[in-house]
Amino acid sequence: MNDYSFKFDVNDKTYELVVSLNVIKEIQKQYGTIQKWGELTGSQGKEVDIEALIFGYTAMLNEAIDIKNESLPKEEQQPFYNEKQVGRIITSLGLKKATNVMNNVVINSTKSDDIKNE
Numbered sequence: 001m002n003d004y005s006f007k008f009d010v011n012d013k014t015y016e017l018v019v020s021l022n023v024i025k026e027i028q029k030q031y032g033t034i035q036k037w038g039e040l041t042g043s044q045g046k047e048v049d050i051e052a053l054i055f056g057y058t059a060m061l062n063e064a065i066d067i068k069n070e071s072l073p074k075e076e077q078q079p080f081y082n083e084k085q086v087g088r089i090i091t092s093l094g095l096k097k098a099t100n101v102m103n104n105v106v107i108n109s110t111k112s113d114d115i116k117n118e
Contacts, residue, residue: 004109005064008101010092016064017057017102019109026059034106041102048099050087056102058086 003020024034031037031052040049041056062080069077081089090098 004105006101006105006108008093010089015061015089017060017105018064018067019060019105020063022066023056023059023063027056030055038103038106041099048095053095053099053102054083054086054090056106057090057098058083060102060105061086061089 003018005016005018007014007016009015027034027037031040037052037056040052042048058081065078065080093101
């Protein structure tokens with residue numbers, strides 16, 4: 001797995017999602033496995049579990065903020081999003097698009113670089 005970052009715009013503001021081991025750990029802690037969480041957030045003709053979707057977005061948005069904050073002075077650091085704020089971001093993005101964005105981000109994060117055997 002590689003850290004993977006994806007930026008998207010909503011209402012003239014750019015947001016960033018980061019999938020990392022930290023995010024995967026949070027999801028596993030909450031849902032047991034990434035697969036179980038993915039089944040809840042997937043769009044395979046089933047109703048999307050909104051709580052699971054918001055949880056994933058919150059973890060990924062806040063990971064991006066945390067990474068940026070590490071290199072900023074305290075007074076310039078951005079606060080983390082809470083779940084209500086994330087729910088509003090998802091609403092503005094649109095549920096179907098938000099689900100597709102998240103699924104693509106997670107899929108792309110699991111792709112590894114080709115390694116040649118020597």
